[in-house]
Amino acid sequence: MITVNITSYVQFAPTINMKATCKMTLQCLQTYPLAEAIIVVNDENVVIGIISSKSFYLKLSSGYAIENLYNKPISQLMISPPLTVDVNISVTQLQEQNLLVKNSHYPLVVVQNNAPIGILSVENYHLLTVPPSDDYPLSTSIASTYTNQFSF
Template sequence: MTTIFRTDFLAGPMNAHQLSTDPTPHLSEVLQFAPSIRSSQTCRETIRVMFSYPDSPCIVVCDKKEQPIGLVMCERFYLRVCSRIGRDSFYNDPISKLMSQHFLTADINDSFAKIAAAANNRPPGMRNDCVILTNNGRFTGIIQASDLNRML
């Protein structure tokens, strides 16, 4: 059985700064939902989650406290697991074997410019990975790299 942990994300302005005419966007304007799973779930279960949320570019792996511990970019994961060799060897393995442990997280209250700069300073192979947003350390949502670049 696959368990999907959905978290609520913020909608609308949070403080007076965001109500001003400041052209800098707030994270809530680009925040998106992404499903989250536990690290003990199998690759087969992760594929089911991925197909249940076809519009999500990633799946966030969280611990019991809903703190992010890994990132699964769906396209990369699908290509790896669905290769001829991947199906046999990875389906029953926990997702912790294939998740990326190198990912960018930011707090929902961090500045947009700070997050965009950090995202653009990642190694080339990771620049298109989603940024995981947290609120007090707990998974809140994601921002796609394309949205960060578009809003600059």
């Protein structure tokens, strides 16, 4: 039996401090245009929230005066608390907990020693259920470094 862990499916996600403004968050998303989400952390680098790039851009285009949103802290728009999983969780444990079905709109935040290392998207979760083969080898999309703090 092949044991598959989730690290091959973890996607890079930048982190931003909870005190950052929406303008700073927009700058972060412009720096990382392929990021599906931004992980929001406190001063101790502990995960306290998440905001998807899609929901952030929807808020920006929803008719609010953009100047008013620019100065709001991201903590007012984030989803808190996000669902988190340890990087060492097995696929079987993840499936048994059924976390992504309970949280189908937002990715899971993957942590190691309570520090964020990336996200597990709904799409990548579904890839975990497909056994590897020559036609569909395991993904290796994990970020090469766990240091992804976007600082201002």
